Structures are given as structure tokens and as C-alpha cells.
Amino acid sequence: MEDLPDRSCAYCGITSPDSLVHCQTCDKWFCNAKTSRAGSHIVTHMVFSKHQSLCLHPDSDFGETMLECYNCGNRNLFVLGFVSAKTDSVVVILCRLPCAASKNADWDTENWQSLVENRQLLPWMAKPPSEEEIQHARPITAVQISKLETKWRQDKDATLMDLDQEEVEEELEPILMRYSDAYQYQRAFSPLVQYEANYDKLLKQSQSLQIRNIEWSLGDNGMRLASFTLPSYDAFAIKLNVGDPIELKYSGPELGDPWQVSGYIVRVPGVLNNYFTAELLASQSDKMPVHISSGFTADLVWKGTSYDRMQKAMKHLAVNSKTVSEHVYSALLGIDHQPTAFPVSQKQNYSVPKSTKLNASQDNAIKSVLSKPFSLIQGPPGTGKTVTSANIVYQLAKRQKKPVLVCAPSNVAVDHLAAKLESLGLRVVRLFSKNREDVESSVQHLSLTEKVKSTAAIKGFYKSKDSNGKLSAADEKQLETLQFKEQRRLIVNSQVVCCTCVGAGDHRLDKLKFPSVLIDESTQASEPECLIPIVKGANQVVLVGDHQQLGPVILSRKAGDAGLKQSMFERLIHLGHIPIRLDVQYRMHPCLSEFSSNIFYDGSLQNGVSAESRIRANNMFPWPIREKPMMFWGVGSSEELGPSGTSYLNRAEAINCERAITRLFAEGVEPSQIGVITPYVAQKEFIVQYMGTHGTFADKSKYLEVEIASVDAFQGREKDYVILSCVRANDNQSIGFLTDPRRMNVALTRARYGMVILGNPRTLSKNSIWSRLLLHYRECGCLVEGDLDNLRLSNLQLQRSVPYRAREQGSSTPTSAGDLFGSQLDLNLHGGAQSWPKLGSELDTPANARSMHDDEIKNLAEQLQGKIRF
Numbered sequence: 001m002e003d004l005p006d007r008s009c010a011y012c013g014i015t016s017p018d019s020l021v022h023c024q025t026c027d028k029w030f031c032n033a034k035t036s037r038a039g040s041h042i043v044t045h046m047v048f049s050k051h052q053s054l055c056l057h058p059d060s061d062f063g064e065t066m067l068e069c070y071n072c073g074n075r076n077l078f079v080l081g082f083v084s085a086k087t088d089s090v091v092v093i094l095c096r097l098p099c100a101a102s103k104n105a106d107w108d109t110e111n112w113q114s115l116v117e118n119r120q121l122l123p124w125m126a127k128p129p130s131e132e133e134i135q136h137a138r139p140i141t142a143v144q145i146s147k148l149e150t151k152w153r154q155d156k157d158a159t160l161m162d163l164d165q166e167e168v169e170e171e172l173e174p175i176l177m178r179y180s181d182a183y184q185y186q187r188a189f190s191p192l193v194q195y196e197a198n199y200d201k202l203l204k205q206s207q208s209l210q211i212r213n214i215e216w217s218l219g220d221n222g223m224r225l226a227s228f229t230l231p232s233y234d235a236f237a238i239k240l241n242v243g244d245p246i247e248l249k250y251s252g253p254e255l256g257d258p259w260q261v262s263g264y265i266v267r268v269p270g271v272l273n274n275y276f277t278a279e280l281l282a283s284q285s286d287k288m289p290v291h292i293s294s295g296f297t298a299d300l301v302w303k304g305t306s307y308d309r310m311q312k313a314m315k316h317l318a319v320n321s322k323t324v325s326e327h328v329y330s331a332l333l334g335i336d337h338q339p340t341a342f343p344v345s346q347k348q349n350y351s352v353p354k355s356t357k358l359n360a361s362q363d364n365a366i367k368s369v370l371s372k373p374f375s376l377i378q379g380p381p382g383t384g385k386t387v388t389s390a391n392i393v394y395q396l397a398k399r400q401k402k403p404v405l406v407c408a409p410s411n412v413a414v415d416h417l418a419a420k421l422e423s424l425g426l427r428v429v430r431l432f433s434k435n436r437e438d439v440e441s442s443v444q445h446l447s448l449t450e451k452v453k454s455t456a457a458i459k460g461f462y463k464s465k466d467s468n469g470k471l472s473a474a475d476e477k478q479l480e481t482l483q484f485k486e487q488r489r490l491i492v493n494s495q496v497v498c499c500t501c502v503g504a505g506d507h508r509l510d511k512l513k514f515p516s517v518l519i520d521e522s523t524q525a526s527e528p529e530c531l532i533p534i535v536k537g538a539n540q541v542v543l544v545g546d547h548q549q550l551g552p553v554i555l556s557r558k559a560g561d562a563g564l565k566q567s568m569f570e571r572l573i574h575l576g577h578i579p580i581r582l583d584v585q586y587r588m589h590p591c592l593s594e595f596s597s598n599i600f601y602d603g604s605l606q607n608g609v610s611a612e613s614r615i616r617a618n619n620m621f622p623w624p625i626r627e628k629p630m631m632f633w634g635v636g637s638s639e640e641l642g643p644s645g646t647s648y649l650n651r652a653e654a655i656n657c658e659r660a661i662t663r664l665f666a667e668g669v670e671p672s673q674i675g676v677i678t679p680y681v682a683q684k685e686f687i688v689q690y691m692g693t694h695g696t697f698a699d700k701s702k703y704l705e706v707e708i709a710s711v712d713a714f715q716g717r718e719k720d721y722v723i724l725s726c727v728r729a730n731d732n733q734s735i736g737f738l739t740d741p742r743r744m745n746v747a748l749t750r751a752r753y754g755m756v757i758l759g760n761p762r763t764l765s766k767n768s769i770w771s772r773l774l775l776h777y778r779e780c781g782c783l784v785e786g787d788l789d790n791l792r793l794s795n796l797q798l799q800r801s802v803p804y805r806a807r808e809q810g811s812s813t814p815t816s817a818g819d820l821f822g823s824q825l826d827l828n829l830h831g832g833a834q835s836w837p838k839l840g841s842e843l844d845t846p847a848n849a850r851s852m853h854d855d856e857i858k859n860l861a862e863q864l865q866g867k868i869r870f
């Protein structure tokens with residue numbers, strides 16, 4: 001079965017020269033057969049392996065030809081397209097940016113067309129094999145392909161035969177809503193956590209990322225730092241966070257032997273730079289290839305700590321139900337129990353002196369929380385969740401001797417809350433994980449490690465370490481004991497301990513009890529993650545969040561669908577818990593909050609800011625209605641695949657984005673006040689490149705300072721002006737990530753002063769909630785099209801679709817990593833064909849794919865033969 005000629009598709013064995021192309025990176029051949037909706041074999045391979053350059057078969061119509069940009073030589077298949085000559089009947093291959101984006105006297109660059117269409121190479125480049133050829137080809141499933149690609153990373157000669165055919169697909173039981181005891185709870189969640197851990201491991205270990213432009217330096221602590229960009233890193237397919245371990249490798253010609261070193265990420269790309277920085281586990285004296293700056297790869301290293309801690313928390317609750325109070329236990333599991341009430345004073349206002357004066361809903365929330373063992377607070381965007389949480393913690397801390405445990409799933413949220421708590425005058429300790437200790441943080445001074453270092457008992461040891469280089473073995477031991485003692489003392493004497501949910505499982509908190517726990521942004525944590533701080537002795541739990549905004553990020557669709565994507569907050573709401581809702585928003589111009597309020601919050605969201613206070617004095621931006629700083633700027637463009645082959649971009653939207661930003665700059669708006677939200681990483685990159693090359697504002701550096709990020713990255717944040725580039729524009733009405741109403745809710749509620757939505761109304765209107773949005777903008781007189789200086793109302797026919805009902809749909813839409821930045825391969829290696837690599841959250845159907853008949857292809861190939869300039 002494996003006895004195939006060298007030049008045959010490494011997946012299916014097809015040998016026809018017209019259909020085969022050669023991957024220049026791995027020296028394998030692939031055909032252009034599209035047997036699944038994920039893409040043709042060659043495109044699937046390029047996407048999976050992140051390989052980029054291709055050569056046509058020597059016996060094909062065009063002969064052995066490297067696909068590259070005629071102008072600059074760029075060989076990334078996903079940025080290549082062709083344009084025709086203006087006068088002659090020849091075509092040329094050019095890259096999308098910069099070569100095809102500049103006007104050219106000879107070439108019709110305005111009609112550039114990508115070489116990949118519908119995730120298949122254009123048929124005149126490599127012919128799709130005939131039905132008959134496909135039938136006779138070696139059968140290979142999507143799961144086998146994904147396993148084979150993973151195997152090739154370790155063994156480039158692996159074949160289908162090497163895959164374990166016996167492996168049985170694991171079934172996952174969906175979670176329950178109620179549990180009779182914590183054992184049953186553990187039995188439901190534990191396999192899901194395990195599955196997610198395995199999936200994450202496989203995903204990380206299958207990634208070897210090409211590094212570009214490595215820069216070497218030394219950190220303040222004498223450790224080697226390497227800063228680099230990862231051009232093939234699909235930024236949001238796999239999360240690479242601060243603290244994550246990596247292996248840096250080099251096996252190029254400039255060193256005799258392959259070289260590698262371990263390290264961990266200490267900085268990730270920010271608004272102004274594209275660099276990752278890794279601290280390497282090598283000191284100044286170690287020999288490093290600092291004279292080499294290219295040819296390195298970074299392997300991601302999987303870390304199972306967070307999963308281990310979730311498992312441990314579930315086990316802890318199962319074997320020791322008394323670790324939490326009876327009320328908390330019953331509330332968690334959905335067991336009926338007598339409600340209990342803690343005594344609270346009837347005082348009217350809980351505002352802390354000299355801090356924000358609380359509104360009635362915030363004040364009621366605090367009163368209610370203090371009297372109950374288990375509370376949920378739902379805070380729609382900008383309603384003061386953080387302010388309210390801080391005030392709750394303040395009241396709890398004043399009432400009890402033991403510190404309050406304050407957690408959130410993300411470090412950013414924990415830092416934010418820790419700073420707020422400190423500003424209220426509380427004694428706060430911030431517990432960072434070991435890998436984050438060296439990472440810059442706004443609350444570094446609250447760090448447990450920093451505080452311990454500055455205690456009188458410890459200081460001397462560090463001084464001596466600094467002057468002598470190291471401590472004696474006996475001193476090291478003594479320091480360790482003293483550090484432990486000081487840590488305990490500081491924690492016990494604090495009023496608040498702040499850490500991430502996973503951080504609450506840190507050994508430094510072992511054996512300590514925290515009767516009160518508040519979890520901010522709890523709707524972004526998975527249920528087992530939330531459990532970690534709760535099992536540390538809780539008798540009073542407060543979950544703060546909003547289940548109408550984005551939920552936890554679960555990598556495996558299968559584990560997510562079995563229930564892991566549902567937060568504890570959401571399950572408890574399904575069980576009948578009524579959340580206390582904060583109902584006054586202080587962020588948006590009232591016209592910007594209206595749609596979200598009506599669709600997601602039963603129209604209950606009130607405005608704590610007036611329209612006047614959200615209109616800038618010299619408001620000259622061409623809003624269709626002057627008093628309403630919002631518009632849906634319809635663009636009848638189409639989407640394209642981005643450079644990684646896994647993400648989309650939309651050139652026309654990028655152009656309009658630049659125009660809107662330039663206009664805001666001209667009005668004196670600063671870059672830091674503007675945010676561009678786009679679900680696709682390819683669009684982000686394209687906008688950055690486009691503004692850099694084509695931006696018309698005199699000071700081009702300003703464009704670089706505008707933050708462009710995914711919806712997910714903007715959750716919990718705000719900007720004065722937001723431009724949302726929807727990107728998806730196709731005839732199939734696939735809108736990918738945009739189908740998630742919660743993601744839409746987040747995207748629409750970030751702007752304070754003005755919002756511009758760039759999208760294709762025709763594509764978007766086929767989705768019920770987007771259709772509602774379009775109708776809303778039309779009813780407000782803000783659905784427009786045309787030039788920014790000459791906008792006109794769009795008269796596109798919009799369908800009145802089935803009304804969207806937030807409570808029915810909002811919580812059930814998938815929120816997997818596959819939706820993040822909408823660009824990802826959902827590499828569900830155990831998931832069967834439906835979860836095969838896909839773009840966004842929807843797949844194009846074959847019925848919609850444009851197909852060409854064989855003779856048409858032949859004609860076209862013949863016509864083009866000899867007329868293409870490679």
C-alpha cells in the first residue's frame with residue numbers, strides 16, 4: 001500500500017503530474033484534490049505545517065516552476081495572486097502587499113486575484129484530480145491527515161502505516177446541571193479537563209514556529225534574552241502567553257551541530273511592537289549563537305499545571321466536602337438547601353469614603369452579597385463590575401480576620417482589581433506565578449516575592465548574594481526556610497490576597513483557609529478553574545461576570561461542547577440562581593448602548609453618562625447623524641485568505657479603516673484613543689501594513705500606535721473610538737466568528753465616543769442578529785455606503801429575520817479557541833471529520849464552492865501556457 005512513486009501525493013497517493021505540486025520546505029508532493037471542506041490536500045498541508053512555498057511539477061503544463069512574486073520574489077503561497085497585463089494577454093504573479101497594492105502602468109493590479117480560491121489552488125495551476133482518480137486513490141480521513149502531519153514533525157518519513165489504526169475515538173459524556181455529590185461532579189468534569197489537557201498538549205507539541213530577526217540581549221538579572229517575531233504564528237490559534245515555556249532551536253549551516261536552549265516567554269507583542277521576548281535558561285557565560293539572527297525555530301512546550309490544579313480541586317472537594325461550607329457545597333452542586341442569611345447592617349450606602357459614589361444597583365448588590373453565602377453579580381459592559389467588586393471586598397475584609405481571596409482568570413484583570421483594592425486602603429498581597437515574577441506589572445510592589453525580599457530578615461541574604469554571586473548551601477537552606485515563614489506571615493496579615501484562579505492552587509497557599517472568595521470575570525473561566533479558589537475553605541462566594549459577553553476559551557471543541565465552555569456562573573443561572581444585575585452603564589454614548597441593551601439585557605441598561613458628555617467639542621467626523629456618533633459603513637467587497645492560509649482579510653475594509661483613522665487624526669484624536677477591532681489576524685496584519693504604506697496622514701508613526709486586536713482581546717476594555725472591521729464577505733453567507741452573539745455584544749460595547757462598523761451588509765444580513773443590527777442602524781439613519789466625504793444612505797434590501805432572543809441563544813453558541821480571532825485551525829485531532837481544520841466557525845459547503853469543468857480548466861491552462869511570467 002505504501003509502495004508509491006516518489007512523486008505522489010503524500011496523503012492520498014495520486015500521481016497525476018497536472019494535479020501534483022511540490023512543497024519546497026518538506027520535499028513532499030501533494031495533489032489539489034479537495035476531498036473535505038477544509039481544503040485541497042496541498043492547501044491543507046500548507047496550513048497544517050505552516051510551510052509556504054511550492055513548485056509545480058516538471059511534467060505539468062507550466063513545467064517545474066516556483067510560485068513566487070514576479071516583483072519581490074515572495075514565495076508565500078497565501079499572499080500570491082495573479083494580475084493581467086493591461087495591453088498584452090499575459091498574466092503575472094504578484095504578492096498582495098506591497099507589489100499588487102501599488103498602481104502599475106503595465107499591470108491591472110486593481111484586479112489582483114489570489115492563487116488560492118475556496119481553499120484550493122486555482123485549477124489552472126494544479127488541476128483537481130478527476131472523480132475517478134479520487135476513487136482509486138488511497139483513502140485517508142481528516143483525522144489521519146492531522147495525525148500524519150503531527151507525526152511528520154518527529155519523523156519526516158512517517159507514513160499512514162505508522163499511525164495507530166487501533167486507536168478508538170474517546171466519547172465524552174456531557175456534564176450535568178445538578179449533582180448528587182462532589183464525586184459525581186468530579187466524574188463529570190474530570191474527563192473533560194483531561195481531554196482538554198491532552199488536546200492542548202498535542203496542539204502545542206505539534207507547533208514548530210519559524211523565527212524571524214532574532215535579537216540578543218542581556219536582562220537586568222544577567223539572563224540571556226532573545227527577541228523575535230514569529231511570522232508563521234497564527235497569533236490566536238494557539239495562545240502563547242507570558243510565562244509559557246519554549247525551546248529555541250537552530251540546526252542551520254552556521255553551526256557545526258544543532259543547538260537548542262530552553263526558556264520562557266517574558267514579553268508578548270503589544271500595541272507598538274511585534275516582538276516576543278524569551279528569557280533563556282542560559283547565563284551570560286554560556287556560549288550562545290549571538291552572531292546568528294535567522295534560521296531559528298521555536299517549539300512550544302506544554303505545561304500541565306493549570307489542568308493538574310483543576311483536577312486537584314475537584315478531587316479535594318470530592319474527598320473532603322467540608323472544605324467548603326454546607327451552603328456553598330449545595331449551591332455548587334445544585335442540591336436544594338435551606339437558604340441562609342448572614343447578618344448585615346441596614347446602612348443605606350456602602351460607598352467607601354473618597355472613592356466612587358455607588359449607584360443604587362451597585363449599593364443593592366453589595367448589601368445582597370454580604371448577606372448571602374453564594375452570589376452572582378451580572379455586570380453588563382461599563383456598569384462598574386470592578387468598582388462594585390472592590391467595594392464588596394472592602395466590606396468583607398473589614399468584617400473578618402482572615403484575608404479575602406480575590407481572583408480572576410486573567411493576570412490583567414487581577415492586577416486591575418489589586419490596584420483598585422490598594423487604592424481603597426486595604427493591605428493587598430499579589431501572588432504571581434513563578435514564571436511571571438520577572439514580568440513587568442503595574443502592581444509589582446504588591447508582589448508577595450517583592451514584599452518578602454524587602455523584609456528585614458531576608459534582605460541580608462540578598463545583599464550577600466549580590467556581592468558574592470551566590471550563597472553557601474547552608475545559607476540557601478536557611479533562606480528557603482525564612483522565605484517560607486515570611487510568606488506565611490505576610491499572607492496571614494494581609495486583608496486581601498489577589499491571584500489568578502489557577503494561581504490559587506499555588507503551593508504557597510497550601511493549608512491556608514480563605515472563607516471569602518470573590519472571582520471577577522468569572523464568566524471567562526471554565527467551571528473547574530473557578531473551583532480552584534473556592535475549595536480553599538469558602539463559606540461565602542461571589543461570582544462576578546456577564547454571561548452575555550465572551551465565555552472561557554476552550555481549545556478542544558469536543559470538550560467545550562460536552563460542557564467545558566460553560567462557566568460556573570452560567571450553569572448556576574440555568575439552575576435558577578437569579579444574578580444581581582448592575583444596570584447603569586458609564587461608558588458609551590447612549591446611542592451606542594441602545595442596541596446591546598435591547599438585545600442582550602431586556603432593555604434594562606440605563607445610561608449614567610449623557611449624550612452631550614460623549615460628543616467631542618470639535619466633532620467634524622462625517623457621522624450620518626451629527627448627534628449620533630455611529631455608522632455602519634457598508635462595503636461591497638469580498639474576503640480573501642490571509643498569509644497563514646488560516647485567516648481572512650478584506651482589502652476594501654482595510655482601506656476604509658485607514659480613511660476613518662486618518663480623519664480622526666485630522667480632528668486631533670490621539671492614536672491611543674482609537675481601537676480597531678477585527679476578528680481576523682490576517683486583517684489586523686493587513687491593516688497595519690496598509691496604513692504603514694498607504695496612510696495619508698503626515699505623521700505616519702501615529703498609525704503604528706493605534707491598537708488593533710481581536711474582540712476577545714478587547715473584552716473588559718474601552719476606547720474613545722472603535723472601528724470594527726467584520727471582514728467576512730462571501731456569497732455563502734459564512735460569517736465565521738461573527739455568528740457568536742456574545743462576541744458581537746463585546747465588540748459593540750467598547751466605544752465611548754463613536755463607533756464605525758465596516759462590513760458587507762449583504763453577507764451579514766443573512767444572520768438573524770446581524771440583520772437586527774443592520775436594521776437598527778438603518779432605522780437610526782446610520783447605515784451608509786460610499787466615500788467617506790460623500791456617504792449616502794444604503795438602500796440595500798434587508799430581510800426582517802427571526803427575532804434574536806439573547807436568553808435562548810446567547811449562552812449556547814460555541815466559544816472555542818477556534819473562534820478566537822476567527823482564524824484558527826480547529827485541530828481537533830480526536831474529533832472526526834466535522835471538526836477538521838476549519839476557518840472561523842463555519843465551513844464553506846462544497847455546493848457553494850465554485851467548480852470548473854475539466855475542459856474549461858484545460859482551455860484556460862492552454863491559453864495561459866507560455867503567457868505567465870513566473
Ligand SMILES: Nc1ncnc2c1ncn2[C@@H]1O[C@H](COP(=O)(O)OP(=O)(O)OP(=O)(O)O)[C@@H](O)[C@H]1O
Pocket residue numbers: 356357358359362379380381382383384385386387388586587608715716717
Ligand atoms: N457609581 C458610579 N458612578 C460613576 N462612575 C462609575 C460608577 N461605577 C463605575 N463607574 C465608572 O464606570 C467605568 C466602568 O467601570 P468598570 O471598569 O468597573 O466597569 P466594568 O463593568 O468592569 O466594565 P467591563 O464590562 O468592560 O468589564 C469606570 O470609569 C468607572 O469609574
